[in-house]
Amino acid sequence: MTLATQQAPGHDIALVDLLDRLLAGGVVITGEITISLADVDLVHVSLRALISSVSTLVEP
Amino acid sequence: MADALVYLYAVTDADHPEPAVDAGVDGAPVRRLVAGGLAAFVSSVDPVRFSEEALRRSLEDLQWLETTARAHHAVVDAVARGGPVAPVRFATVYLDDDRVRDLLAERGAAFAAALDRVRGRVEWGVKGFAVPSAAPAEPDAAPGAGPGASYLARRLAERNRAAKGQEEALAAAEAVHRELAAAAAASRRYPAQDPRLTGRREEMVLNAAYLVADDGPLRRVVEQHADGPVQLELTGPWAPYSFATLEEQ
Secondary structure, three states: OOOOOOOOOOOOOOHHHHHHHHHHOOEOOOOOOEEOOOOOOHHHHHHHHHHHHHHHHHOO | OOOOEEEEEEEEEOOOOOOOOOOOHHHOOOEEEEEOOEEEEEEEEOOOOOOHHHHHHHOOOHHHHHHHHHHHHHHHHHHHOOOOEEEEOOOOEEOOHHHHHHHHHHOHHHHHHHHHHHOOOEEEEEEEEEOOOOOOOOOOOOOOOOHHHHHHHHHHHHHHHHHHHHHHHHHHHHHHHHHHHHOOOEEEEOOOOOHHHHOOOOOEEEEEEEEEOOOHHHHHHHHHOOOOOEEEEEEEEEOOOOOOOOOOO
8 A cells, every 4th residue: 555646636635745745834833822733743743653554554 | 511622724815715615624614714904714623632632642643644634635725726825734723713813913914924925826846756777787797706706796886886876866856956946936845755655666856845826837847857867746736835934023
């Protein structure tokens, strides 16, 4: 199984490409007015989860 | 039961058209909040599932992550079709609507500047993979060398070739990036994706995003390098996730 599917216009977007942007891009709002995950390295946490899931799927 | 929390997707001009999207994260309807000449697109979400603690746990759950990321993206993408948008980092949650309105009022100038930077522009992604080098020429064994020595010579030549190939691919990727960046209003590099996630054997040597008004020049650069040492893949158009940043106040 691979998480990277080829992207046709408006159709399947590879999750890995989407996560590059969602987890490392976008406006980061810091301050007391938000429930903050600002101190959480989203990329690290999520990619660790992804990779361990993929490894589980790939290995017999 | 505690009050719902407010999940924030993106900020736009106040008069931004209604996005064509049925639901956002967790199946929640998407609403608009307006303050200070800006609009925020939000959903009311469950206070337990979207608490800080629950989010930290959920981020490690691949199924939740994929479903929620795609739902988040569906909203941002729909909003982006209507005009300039400043997408907000995934999993940004507020205690209530008023706090989102406070944000719009307090950071209004910075959001307006961010929207102006992306106005009329979209993001394209370019990934580059090192093209595996051609079959090796059989290295000449040193005259009089025994079978052990020629085996070692072959292994060494193979390893040198692989290292040289990678070096060349990385250098070529840098050159391609400079050309792509010259064809764009802004660019941003991402770390190479893990090969376990790309599902490809070739090494990723470029992972970048480019902000452009017209994708023609970008496509031409990609086409010009079609037979080069780096295989390029274009993705997009994306909402300007990589370029919506607030200047420090």
